[in-house]
Amino acid sequence: xxxxxxxxxxxxxxxxxxxxxxxxxxxxxxxxxxxxxxxxxxxxxxxxxxxxxxxxxxxxxxxxxxxxxxxxxxxxxxxxxxxxxxxxxxxxxxxxxxxxxxxxxxxxxxxxxxxxxxxxxxxxxxxxxxxxxxxxxxxxxxxxxxxxxxxxxxxxxxxxxxxxxxxxxxxxxxxxxxxxxxxxxxxxxxxxxxxxxxxxxxxxxxxxxxxxxxxxxxxxxxxxxxxxxxxxxxxxxxxxxxxxxxxxxxxxxxxxxxxxxxxxxxxxxxxxxxxxxxxxxxxxxxxxxxxxxxxxxxxxxxxxxxxxxxxxxxxxxxxxxxxxxxxxxxxxxxxxxxxxxxxxxxxxxxxxxxxxxxxxxxxxxxxxxxxxxxxxxxxxxxxxxxxxxxxxxxxxxxxxxxxxxxxxxxxxxxxxxxxxxxxxxxxxxxxxxxxxxxxxxxxxxxxxxxxxxxxxxxxxxxxxxxxxxxxxxxxxxxxxxxxxxxxxxxxxxxxxxxxxxxxxxxxxxxxxxxxxxxxxxxxxxxxxxxxxxxxxxxxxxxxxxxxxxxxxxxxxxxxxxxxxxxxxxxxxxxxxxxxxxxxxxxxxxxxxxxxxxxxxxxxxxxxxxxxxxxxxxxxxxxxxxxxxxxxxxxxxxxxxxxxxxxxxxxxxxxxxxxxxxxxxxx
Amino acid sequence: xxxxxxxxxxxxxxxxxxxxxxxxxxxxxxxxxxxxxxxxxxxxxxxxxxxxxxxxxxxxxxxxxxxxxxxxxxxxxxxxxxxxxxxxxxxxxxxxxxxxxxxxxxxxxxxxxxxxxxxxxxxxxxxxxxxxxxxxxxxxxxxxxxxxxxxxxxxxxxxxxxxxxxxxxxxxxxxxxxxxxxxxxxxxxxxxxxxxxxxxxxxxxxxxxxxxxxxxxxxxxxxxxxxxxxxxxxxxxxxxxxxxxxxxxxxxxxxxxxxxxxxxxxxxxxxxxxxxxxxxxxxxxxxxxxxxxxxxx
Numbered sequence: 001x002x003x004x005x006x007x008x009x010x011x012x013x014x015x016x017x018x019x020x021x022x023x024x025x026x027x028x029x030x031x032x033x034x035x036x037x038x039x040x041x042x043x044x045x046x047x048x049x050x051x052x053x054x055x056x057x058x059x060x061x062x063x064x065x066x067x068x069x070x071x072x073x074x075x076x077x078x079x080x081x082x083x084x085x086x087x088x089x090x091x092x093x094x095x096x097x098x099x100x101x102x103x104x105x106x107x108x109x110x111x112x113x114x115x116x117x118x119x120x121x122x123x124x125x126x127x128x129x130x131x132x133x134x135x136x137x138x139x140x141x142x143x144x145x146x147x148x149x150x151x152x153x154x155x156x157x158x159x160x161x162x163x164x165x166x167x168x169x170x171x172x173x174x175x176x177x178x179x180x181x182x183x184x185x186x187x188x189x190x191x192x193x194x195x196x197x198x199x200x201x202x203x204x205x206x207x208x209x210x211x212x213x214x215x216x217x218x219x220x221x222x223x224x225x226x227x228x229x230x231x232x233x234x235x236x237x238x239x240x241x242x243x244x245x246x247x248x249x250x251x252x253x254x255x256x257x258x259x260x261x262x263x264x265x266x267x268x269x270x271x272x273x274x275x276x277x278x279x280x281x282x283x284x285x286x287x288x289x290x291x292x293x294x295x296x297x298x299x300x301x302x303x304x305x306x307x308x309x310x311x312x313x314x315x316x317x318x319x320x321x322x323x324x325x326x327x328x329x330x331x332x333x334x335x336x337x338x339x340x341x342x343x344x345x346x347x348x349x350x351x352x353x354x355x356x357x358x359x360x361x362x363x364x365x366x367x368x369x370x371x372x373x374x375x376x377x378x379x380x381x382x383x384x385x386x387x388x389x390x391x392x393x394x395x396x397x398x399x400x401x402x403x404x405x406x407x408x409x410x411x412x413x414x415x416x417x418x419x420x421x422x423x424x425x426x427x428x429x430x431x432x433x434x435x436x437x438x439x440x441x442x443x444x445x446x447x448x449x450x451x452x453x454x455x456x457x458x459x460x461x462x463x464x465x466x467x468x469x470x471x472x473x474x475x476x477x478x479x480x481x482x483x484x485x486x487x488x489x490x491x492x493x494x495x496x497x498x499x500x501x502x503x504x505x506x507x508x509x510x511x512x513x514x515x516x517x518x519x520x521x522x523x524x525x526x527x528x529x530x531x532x533x534x535x536x537x538x539x540x541x542x543x544x545x546x547x548x549x550x551x552x553x554x555x556x557x558x559x560x561x562x563x564x565x566x567x568x569x570x571x572x573x574x575x576x577x578x579x580x581x582x583x584x585x586x587x588x589x590x591x592x593x594x595x596x597x598x599x600x601x602x603x604x605x606x607x608x609x610x611x612x613x614x615x616x617x618x619x620x621x622x623x624x625x626x627x628x629x630x631x632x633x634x635x636x637x638x639x640x641x642x643x644x645x646x647x648x649x650x651x652x653x654x655x656x657x658x659x660x661x662x663x664x665x666x
Numbered sequence: 667x668x669x670x671x672x673x674x675x676x677x678x679x680x681x682x683x684x685x686x687x688x689x690x691x692x693x694x695x696x697x698x699x700x701x702x703x704x705x706x707x708x709x710x711x712x713x714x715x716x717x718x719x720x721x722x723x724x725x726x727x728x729x730x731x732x733x734x735x736x737x738x739x740x741x742x743x744x745x746x747x748x749x750x751x752x753x754x755x756x757x758x759x760x761x762x763x764x765x766x767x768x769x770x771x772x773x774x775x776x777x778x779x780x781x782x783x784x785x786x787x788x789x790x791x792x793x794x795x796x797x798x799x800x801x802x803x804x805x806x807x808x809x810x811x812x813x814x815x816x817x818x819x820x821x822x823x824x825x826x827x828x829x830x831x832x833x834x835x836x837x838x839x840x841x842x843x844x845x846x847x848x849x850x851x852x853x854x855x856x857x858x859x860x861x862x863x864x865x866x867x868x869x870x871x872x873x874x875x876x877x878x879x880x881x882x883x884x885x886x887x888x889x890x891x892x893x894x895x896x897x898x899x900x901x902x903x904x905x906x907x908x909x910x911x912x913x914x915x916x917x918x919x920x921x922x923x924x925x926x927x928x929x930x931x932x933x934x935x936x937x938x939x940x941x942x943x944x945x946x947x948x949x950x951x952x953x954x955x956x957x958x959x960x961x962x963x
Contacts, residue, residue, distance in 0.1 A: 357833040472833070474853040476881055 008039040008133045011067040012125065013058065015049035015074035017104055017198040024108035026118045031072065033122050037129050041065050050080050055087040068133045073101035073125050095135035096591070096650065101128045111459060127200040129660030134654045138591040143629055145231035145551075146339030147582050150175065152223055152521075155183020155312035157344035157556025157571040159205050165576035166214035170582060173216045173336055174209060175223055175237055180287035182206055183346055187270065187370060189377040189384075191564055192424040193454035198287060199379070204287040224333075226524055226615060229612070229630060230551030231339045231587050241329035242293035248324035251290030255280050256327065258318035260311060266298045268381070269273030272371045275381030280315050280325075285379060292324070301327055322336040340551045343535065344571060345521055347557035350404025350411060350510040358400060358508055363486055364389035366473060366506045369418070369425060376428040386433035386505075394435045394504035398488045399426055400470045403509030413532055415511035415561040419445045422509045423454060426463045429507070436442040438464045438501055440490055448563065466501070468493045473506050512561040525552050534560045545574040550587065553577050592650040594622050600645040667795060670737040672728060674747035675863040676706050681895025683938025687923035688743055688788060690932050694804060695796050699741060702731055708747040708759060709754070711863065712862070718757075719767045725754035726768040730779040739784045741791060745821035745894035751785040752826050787822055788923070789837045789893060790829040798844045806931040807950035809847025815852040816924070817878065817889035819859055832856075838922055842891060845929040846950075850885040854878055859897040864904055869911075875900050876908045879915040888948055889903065890919040897944035900945050918946040 012034045016022035027045040035043035042065055048054055049072055061067055074080060077100045085095035103121045111117040133381050147170060151162045154176030162174045174181070184190075188198035201325075204205070209215050218239055225236035251503045264276035270283040278297035282292045296302040300311035316325050324574055351359040352368055360366045365388045374380040375387075386393060399422045405415040419441065426437045439458075443463070446455045459465070468490040477483045478500065485502040492499045514522070514533035522529050523543055528536040535554045538546035545553045553574040556567045581587065603621040607615050614630035615637060617623075624646075626637075638646045647653075677685040692699055703726050707713070709721035729751060732740045743746040757764040765781075772779055786833045788943040792801065816838040823832045830837045835856065839849045859878060864871030878901060882890050892898045901919040908915055919942070928950055939946055 207732075356831060472853075476853040478877070 007015070007067060008069055009041045009065065009067050009128060010039045010069040010071060010132060011058065011061050011065065012040055012042075012043040012129065013049050013072045013074075014045045014072075014121070014125070015054070015072065016045065016047045017074060017108075017529070018048065021074070021104050023109045024111055024114055024117045025103055026114065027123045029118055030103075030121045030125060034125050034129065037126060039069070039133055040129060041067060044171075046629070049074050050083055055090075058084065059088045059091035062088070062093055067091075068093060068097060069135065070098045071101060071128045071132050072098070073103045073121060075104040076102050076106075085314070095140075096138040097132070097135050099128050099132040099135065101125055109168065110126055124661050126665065127659045130662035131659040134652065134658060135650075136652075140478030140591055141589045142586040143229075143231050143540045143589055144586050145581055145584070146233075146337055147171065148173070148336070148338045149578050150223075150233070150235055150336065150338040151344060152341065152525075153183070153344040153346055153556070153558070154178070154209075154217075154219070154248070155346045155556060155567075156185045156202065156205075157558075157567045157574075158183075159202075159209055160568045160571035161342045161344060161555055161575045161578075162209055162215055163205060163212065164215075164572055165578060166212045168575075168579055169214065170579070171214050171216075173218065173237075173338070175221045176217070176219045177222055179219050179242060179284045179291075179293045180206075180289070181209060181217065181219065182284075182286075182288065184370075185564060186286075187272070187373055187377075189373050189380075189425060189428060192420045193448070193450045195424070198642045203286040203288075206286060210290070211482065212287040217549075218334075219289060220293070221515070223524060226341070226526070226614070229632070231581070232629075233338050233341060233551065235336050235338060235341070237336065239332040239334060239336045239549050241296075241331055242291070243296065243299075243325065243327055243329050244292055245324045245326050245329070246289055246291050248322055249291040250322060250324070251282070251292070252322075253281070253282060253292060255292060255315035255316040256282070260300060260314050262426070266295065271374045271624055272368070272382045274371055274374050280472060294327075305642065320454045340553070340581055341525065341557060342553045342555055342571075342574045342578060343521065343525055343527070343547075344574075345515055345518070345558045347439075347512040347561065348515050350415075350513055352403055352508045352510050354410055355403055355508075357472040358403060358470070358506070359475075359486070360508060363473065363475065363506070365394075365486060365504060366508065369421060369509045372429065372507045376425070376432050384432060386429060386435070388505055392504065394433055395503045396436045396438070396485075396501075396503040397429050397507065398438045398440060398470075398486070398501060398503040399471075399509060400473075400488070400508045401439065401509045402469065403508040403510050404513070406442060411509075411511055411513055411532070413561070414445065416445070416569075417561060417563045418509040418511060419443075420448070420451060420563065422507075423463070424459050425507060425509075426458055427461065430461065430463060435504070436464065436467055438488070438503065440466050440470045440488065442467070442469055444466070448565070456458070466490060466492050466494075466499070468499075471498075477502075512557055515558070518558070520537065520557075525549065527552060527554070528562075528594065539613060545577055551578075551581060571626060578586055588634060589629070592648065593628045593631040594626050594633065594635065594638050594646050594648040595628075596626055597645040597647055598645060600624055600641075601643050606641055608641055609613050609636050611636065624641065667696060667791075668698040668700065668737060669739050669791070670732045670735055670743040672700045672705055672706075672708070672732070672740050672742045672747060672751070673701060674710075674742065674744040676704050676746070676895035678743045680899050681890060683736070683941040684895055684898070684923065685922045686936065686938035686941075687921055687927045689932065690936055691923050691926045692788070694930050694932065695800065697791075697796065699726065700735070700737060702728065702735065702740070704731060708742075708744075710746040710750050714750060714753075719764065722754045722757055722764060723768055723771040725750050725776060726758065726772060726779045727775075729754065729781075729783055729785075732783050733780055734777070738963050739786055741786050741788060743788050743893075744825045745819055746896065748785060748787050749821040749826070752828065755783075755785060756826065757783060766856065766933050771913060772956060787829065787893070789822070789841065793837050793842060794829065797878040798840060801841065801926070802844050805845055805929045807930050807952070808927055809842075809925060809950050810846045812847040812925075812948055812950070813850050813886055813888045814842050814847050815850050815882035815890045816855055816922075817852065817859075817882075817890045817892045817897060817901075817919075818855050819894045820856060823856055823895055838891060838893065841922060842925060845925055847929075850882075850887045852882060852885055852887070854881050859900045861896065861900075867906065871900070872904055872907045872911055876915060878910045879905075879908065879917050880912070883915055883917055887917065889946055890917060891922045891925055892919055898942075905944055907956065914942060916917065918942060918944045921945050 031045040088098040268275040268277040378384040555571040555574040600623040707723035860871035862873035
């Protein structure tokens with residue numbers, strides 16, 4: 001090991017990165033320039049520093065030229081800092097005697113003038129050369145990982161991730177906000193392009209979750225707080241009362257038939273409001289857990305959610321000795337320890353009322369796609385018969401694609417699934433009603449296995465496809481044939497004129513958007529969101545299920561619109577990434593932590609500033625103490641200490657100041 | 667409440683009835699309108715299509731005059747003026763080259779446009795500044811039993827939907843209901859009135875007029891209420907041609923301000939109702955109480 005008092009011998013390497021850097025930065029010139037700087041023993045340019053020969057070069061040079069500092073000017077440290085630290089260590093140096101300069105993302109990729117870009121590369125290299133001289137050897141600390149996993153959201157993504165982990169022998173807690181797991185997929189009738197029944201493929205997985213010895217399922221629950229760091233998260237969950245003891249309820253549902261309300265009277269959320277339910281209910285026959293619940297907003301025994309005991313409680317009588325109904329159940333706050341978290345909170349569909357030109361809410365026979373799913377579903381409110389809100393059966397149906405997608409006025413993105421689900425609904429509606437079906441599309445996007453073939457099949461079935469974004473849905477009839485119908489006005493961009501298509505039913509293929517509370521969830525789990533509000537992955541290609549917070553993974557539509565096969569694949573990937581951490585058993589912590597210097601006066605001003613609650617006060621020494629395991633190296637305390645008594649590894653004063661001097665000097 | 671008032675050419679010519687009803691109604695509600703001194707053409711649609719920059723300079727001169735007058739808002743009742751003045755404001759802020767052109771042209775005559783004067787429409791002012799409650803209080807002859815098709819046309823809601831929904835505007839609906847009348851569902855409320863097509867391609871223009879009138883009649887409306895002098899003209903002046911092409915559809919088209927005047931019990935002859943080709947015959951019941959005096963400004 002080299003001590004910092006020895007003579008500094010720096011090796012400098014500038015990477016061409018193929019053409020990525022070399023096309024905009026004169027790499028040999030940068031190497032020649034750096035060679036003249038004090039402390040630099042050798043300076044090279046090389047085509048691909050990250051390649052095996054590139055790394056080998058660093059190791060050889062360390063030995064041959066007795067280097068004790070290494071600087072590589074190449075891409076972002078996010079990509080290859082780890083690579084070069086390893087090479088430095090393999091050459092026999094402490095890996096923190098290495099420093100990396102980003103001349104790709106910060107230079108060649110963002111500049112258009114070669115001379116200026118080269119000058120900038122030199123300035124950045126000069127800063128690094130000055131800084132690295134002050135580097136000190138540091139040790140990487142290992143922190144053990146708690147093997148349990150939290151999965152947030154019980155749609156198909158959360159279900160699949162939880163099962164994968166549980167089958168690998170991990171303990172999983174699955175937290176779901178609704179009274180049952182299943183998510184949107186449980187509402188679907190069939191799935192494209194194979195047309196297998198959604199319930200038939202989903203519900204076995206749901207009951208497997210319910211029965212799995214390694215899965216704890218908490219429905220009617222929300223995560224309200226997360227503390228800690230990768231491997232050691234403390235999560236607080238609020239469990240809302242369902243007024244039923246989950247252990248005692250057998251799911252016999254006798255309470256439902258014996259409710260004082262003889263007929264279902266209240267809006268049935270699961271059927272998108274097309275059906276009715278009672279105050280005591282089970283969302284759908286295969287709900288998991290198979291446990292009823294009471295809606296305190298409408299149950300007679302409550303008044304506006306407050307217990308009154310004014311009902312005859314015929315449900316309790318029906319429940320009898322099972323004694324599962326507990327009107328006194330209260331909200332519970334539970335805390336759990338996990339090492340990793342998978343966030344699979346899903347999406348919401350676009351509120352079609354934001355596109356008033358399509359008449360949802362004004363015309364009863366305009367439906368959302370999810371409503372149409374329930375309408376063709378055998379267990380839906382009409383038993384699968386297409387009976388409209390006005391009691392009639394449609395002879396012609398228009399399906400409008402891209403409602404709240406690919407629209408600069410609402411949501412700009414393509415929701416990816418709507419073309420396919422619209423075609424699936426076209427097939428199902430035709431099958432169930434025999435109606436003529438018109439699809440109105442901008443482009444048909446069917447890029448998946450057997451998807452294009454499904455489109456062909458629909459064409460052969462005689463479903464009409466009209467290319468054009470629909471202008472409006474109106475009841476303004478121009479001919480006697482149009483009277484009493486909904487008229488879809490659209491510019492047919494293939495035929496080249498404006499058409500009026502009279503139909504009896506309109507289905508609006510609403511796009512997918514982030515959940516209404518995505519921002520709160522983002523803050524809760526310390527994640528980022530893209531501009532459209534979906535959770536941001538660490539890298540769009542190479543780390544699609546990781547987030548910028550270690551140990552927090554994302555899966556499913558909370559990251560962006562996707563179909564079921566992609567969601568399941570992603571959920572599996574998230575589970576595998578969690579297993580990688582768990583099976584390794586520990587995480588290595590970047591030693592960029594802050595530490596308290598002896599001249600700390602104990603003013604405590606840093607304590608409330610730490611976002612990770614890593615600082616405590618030691619009354620015996622009258623000084624602040626930083627818990628290295630909790631410190632994330634954000635530097636907030638370092639900058640704010642009034643007496644300058646907090647230092648930070650890798651960001652020491654002399655390191656930062658000499659870096660600044662280096663970049664500013666000529 | 668005091669506004670600079672930009673009448674534009676229509677309100678002094680074919681659309682005189684709009685001004686004749688707007689001024690007493692606004693006065694009755696305590697809104698003071700000060701006509702802009704030395705105003706010129708707003709730069710409206712035709713000019714806009716030929717040379718946008720020049721049209722904007724014309725409009726910008728008016729806006730500069732408003733700013734110089736010391737009044738901080740301008741009321742533009744004509745839909746075309748309202749659109750062009752707003753468009754000019756947007757261009758001024760969004761396109762540096764347009765701003766330069768305007769600055770240069772105005773500078774030559776010693777004027778300057780800062781670009782911060784709100785251009786307001788009477789519907790906007792009535793609903794958001796005066797308020798429906800204040801309007802209801804002035805209604806002495808409720809238009810009970812009158813069925814109105816509200817027709818907004820294109821220009822006040824598109825492309826700048828500043829105070830109402832671009833597809834389904836409702837401000838006039840709410841106003842007319844506050845007067846005691848019934849608003850019929852009229853899906854064509856923002857459709858084209860034919861614009862200048864009635865003059866240039868009459869076959870197409872007359873068809874559009876017919877569609878609007880016929881649909882309003884089918885919905886059981888006693889009249890169409892409009893906010894735009896061109897809409898009013900197209901819907902009022904071509905009944906003979908409509909009759910020749912499609913059969914008679916006789917339906918009067920009034921300005922919303924005329925209905926307000928009637929409901930407020932203002933003298934009929936002061937509301938310009940006599941100027942329409944198709945006369946609006948329906949009258950509200952005689953007031954039980956005398957008409958209150960105007961709100962002091």
